[in-house]
Amino acid sequence: MFSALLLNNMKINIRNKELIGWCIIFPIVLGTLFYVGFGSIYDIQSTDPIPAAIVYELDDKANASECRSMIESVFDNIKYDDGTAMVEYRETSLEEADQLLDEKEINGYYLVHGMADMELVIRSSNMKTSILSAILTGYKQNMDIMIKGFEKGLTQEQIVSMMYVGDYVKEQNLGGDSHDPYVAYFYNLIAMCCLMCIQTSLHIFPNIRASRSNLGKRHELSPGSQRIAMLAAFFAATLVQICISQVTLFYLLCILKIDFGGNTGLIILTTVIGTFMASTIGLAIGSLRLKQSVLESIALMITVGGGFLSGLMYGDIKWKLELNLPIINRINPASVLSDAFYHLNINHGGKGYTYSICYMLIVSAVFLTVGIIMSSKKSSKSL
Amino acid sequence: MAETVVKVTNLVKRYKELVALNNFNLDIKKGEVFGLLGPNGSGKTTTINCILALLSYDSGEIEVFGQKMRAERNDLKRRIGVVMQDVAVFDELTVYENIDYFCSLYISDKATRRQYVEEAIDFVELNEFRKFYPKKLSGGLLRRLNIACGIAHKPELIILDEPTVAVDPQSRNKILEGITELNRQGATIIYTSHYMEEVEQICTRIQIMENGKGIALGTCDELKQQIKNTENVIVNMKKISEEHLNGLREINHVYDVKFAGDRLMIKCSGGKHNITHVLEFFDKNDIHYDRIYSELPTLNDVFLEITGKELRDKE
Ligand SMILES: Nc1ncnc2c1ncn2[C@@H]1O[C@H](COP(=O)(O)OP(=O)(O)O)[C@@H](O)[C@H]1O
Ligand SMILES: [Mg+2]
Numbered sequence: 001m002f003s004a005l006l007l008n009n010m011k012i013n014i015r016n017k018e019l020i021g022w023c024i025i026f027p028i029v030l031g032t033l034f035y036v037g038f039g040s041i042y043d044i045q046s047t048d049p050i051p052a053a054i055v056y057e058l059d060d061k062a063n064a065s066e067c068r069s070m071i072e073s074v075f076d077n078i079k080y081d082d083g084t085a086m087v088e089y090r091e092t093s094l095e096e097a098d099q100l101l102d103e104k105e106i107n108g109y110y111l112v113h114g115m116a117d118m119e120l121v122i123r124s125s126n127m128k129t130s131i132l133s134a135i136l137t138g139y140k141q142n143m144d145i146m147i148k149g150f151e152k153g154l155t156q157e158q159i160v161s162m163m164y165v166g167d168y169v170k171e172q173n174l175g176g177d178s179h180d181p182y183v184a185y186f187y188n189l190i191a192m193c194c195l196m197c198i199q200t201s202l203h204i205f206p207n208i209r210a211s212r213s214n215l216g217k218r219h220e221l222s223p224g225s226q227r228i229a230m231l232a233a234f235f236a237a238t239l240v241q242i243c244i245s246q247v248t249l250f251y252l253l254c255i256l257k258i259d260f261g262g263n264t265g266l267i268i269l270t271t272v273i274g275t276f277m278a279s280t281i282g283l284a285i286g287s288l289r290l291k292q293s294v295l296e297s298i299a300l301m302i303t304v305g306g307g308f309l310s311g312l313m314y315g316d317i318k319w320k321l322e323l324n325l326p327i328i329n330r331i332n333p334a335s336v337l338s339d340a341f342y343h344l345n346i347n348h349g350g351k352g353y354t355y356s357i358c359y360m361l362i363v364s365a366v367f368l369t370v371g372i373i374m375s376s377k378k379s380s381k382s383l
Numbered sequence: 384m385a386e387t388v389v390k391v392t393n394l395v396k397r398y399k400e401l402v403a404l405n406n407f408n409l410d411i412k413k414g415e416v417f418g419l420l421g422p423n424g425s426g427k428t429t430t431i432n433c434i435l436a437l438l439s440y441d442s443g444e445i446e447v448f449g450q451k452m453r454a455e456r457n458d459l460k461r462r463i464g465v466v467m468q469d470v471a472v473f474d475e476l477t478v479y480e481n482i483d484y485f486c487s488l489y490i491s492d493k494a495t496r497r498q499y500v501e502e503a504i505d506f507v508e509l510n511e512f513r514k515f516y517p518k519k520l521s522g523g524l525l526r527r528l529n530i531a532c533g534i535a536h537k538p539e540l541i542i543l544d545e546p547t548v549a550v551d552p553q554s555r556n557k558i559l560e561g562i563t564e565l566n567r568q569g570a571t572i573i574y575t576s577h578y579m580e581e582v583e584q585i586c587t588r589i590q591i592m593e594n595g596k597g598i599a600l601g602t603c604d605e606l607k608q609q610i611k612n613t614e615n616v617i618v619n620m621k622k623i624s625e626e627h628l629n630g631l632r633e634i635n636h637v638y639d640v641k642f643a644g645d646r647l648m649i650k651c652s653g654g655k656h657n658i659t660h661v662l663e664f665f666d667k668n669d670i671h672y673d674r675i676y677s678e679l680p681t682l683n684d685v686f687l688e689i690t691g692k693e694l695r696d697k698e
Contacts, residue, residue, distance in 0.1 A: 008476060
């Protein structure tokens with residue numbers, strides 16, 4: 001029964017022109033728009049120093065001078081390939097920095113509260129501000145390594161050798177294989193493409209439940225197992241969606257030649273796991289005994305709302321969240337998925353990537369279990 | 384007495400304050416073509432959904448093949464085939480694939496299933512349309528596909544809920560012949576409809592229902608014998624005076640006379656040859672008319688006499 005249902009469900013998914021069209025065309029069009037939109041910036045390859053300000057609002061006055069020299073040495077050591085400094089910084093007061101930012105004299109300023117506590121304030125999203133953000137990320141990661149190192153009782157030499165103080169950003173070229181500060185938009189895009197599977201899987205339960213549809217009546221009045229029918233529809237939808245996300249990925253990597261950085265095999269694996277997770281989310285939402293319109297709203301919130309929060313439409317939002325409410329970025333599937341690509345690029349995997357993958361696998365397991373539990377036959381009060 | 388296939392006892396089903404089924408009873412024997420006849424909203428579909436354990440009910444008992452029917456009784460469900468009131472097929476699957484899909488919920492053996500699907504396609508005569516998608520089928524063909532999806536697994540009990548709604552007369556006849564053929568091959572049939580002609584044509588026994596209650600049960604002839612109406616004389620004419628109408632009412636066995644829209648309807652009891660008395664009356668009074676004929680009562684007359692309402696609006 002399973003194989004027959006799986007085969008027929010594959011056909012149903014493949015022949016759903018609306019679905020296929022939407023899932024393939026949307027990311028490809030959006031990807032192309034991004035590409036064209038950023039195209040002019042891609043060509044500049046500027047080596048102009050980026051004007052920025054550093055504002056010290058130190059909580060810990062005792063270590064003030066250490067902190068200053070540490071931060072200055074970091075910025076002094078961030079250089080373009082030709083050796084010019086990447087950031088042209090000046091130390092200012094907070095008011096001064098705000099004014100300079102308003103007058104567009106600087107692209108942003110770093111607000112330093114302490115050695116390990118630094119924020120970036122920017123008012124626009126462009127390549128220069130993206131570089132400033134990337135520097136902040138790199139800095140924070142180094143600080144992280146340092147603090148953990150001290151906790152583990154490593155010597156200063158050991159820690160320095162791990163973090164390459166000052167050279168990190170330069171060597172890794174903005175902290176990653178990819179030289180492209182806009183690649184984050186494409187991470188979000190491919191994450192979105194995987195999450196589309198939520199919409200597809202949302203229909204699995206309505207199609208097999210008598211209270212939901214006429215097709216559902218057919219399923220429930222038959223002797224066939226609801227669980228097997230559900231799993232067949234689930235795997236068919238997931239497989240088809242995985243293929244779709246691979247098409248999009250292929251388009252971005254091979255046609256637009258976007259440089260994602262990181263291992264292509266791992267990127268593919270990540271899209272597969274991401275799509276699988278999205279499919280289980282859709283499945284579980286669809287299994288709730290709520291009105292169809294409510295289910296659709298929940299699914300839309302997770303895909304579009306999550307996409308928005310992960311920075312698909314407005315690049316800085318994820319940063320703002322990271323600084324103010326990081327938990328959102330840890331649990332929003334779109335952010336977790338785009339982070340996975342980011343970590344692949346930055347660290348070739350590492351802790352952040354492991355977190356993302358584990359999160360997705362756990363979410364998948366939980367929601368698939370929900371789906372399995374919810375698939376049973378039951379007489380309804382009303383049809 | 385043949386064994387009971389479906390037994391419904393004192394079934395009560397409420398939707399909030401609306402009582403959809405009110406102590407409804409059924410006792411359907413093996414080999415019957417059992418008709419469930421009633422106007423829209425009388426509770427036919429609700430009854431079917433309860434029998435199939437798709438719907439829960441407030442009280443009463445339902446037995447299928449002598450066993451209590453419940454949602455998880457897959458062994459009983461396997462022996463039932465259902466053609467629902469609304470067409471339910473996948474738009475993305477062809478005629479063949481749709482039948483195969485639903486048959487696979489019943490039959491796991493691939494070879495058997497292929498044979499059954501072929502037989503179902505032959506049965507509903509959709510052979511030349513086997514590669515068509517449902518969207519490309521006309522209403523009648525779509526209904527036939529819907530039927531094939533419900534019966535491909537060769538069930539012992541076939542339940543059809545208004546399978547001919549919105550179907551052209553040619554397809555309708557094909558469907559009715561098909562149902563009779565399925566019965567001849569051994570299946571017990573439950574057929575619901577609000578078309579009395581269909582029920583009269585194919586059903587061996589009929590339950591008439593109204594507002595969730597059974598109001599009359601029997602074979603077509605038995606039902607007609609339950610009422611006093613035995614003949615309807617119908618006269619097409621332009622006009623007739625009130626005095627003559629009263630004169631007609633005086634005729635022996637005539638119990639109701641109505642004139643409306645150039646049509647005079649004379650309802651008679653006690654035998655079949657009342658038309659001669661009407662003709663005599665017209666001759667004597669020199670009344671002119673266009674056409675006169677006599678009809679035997681239909682199930683509509685049965686319904687009308689029991690409930691005081693027409694079974695349905697005349698089409
Ligand atoms: N889901 C429902 N909720 C509320 N009332 C319903 C529902 N389904 C049917 N009914 C009501 O129950 C009665 C019987 O309906 P139904 O069984 O569909 O009649 P039939 O099939 O004979 O046309 C009708 O009055 C109908 O309005
Ligand atoms: Mg009905």
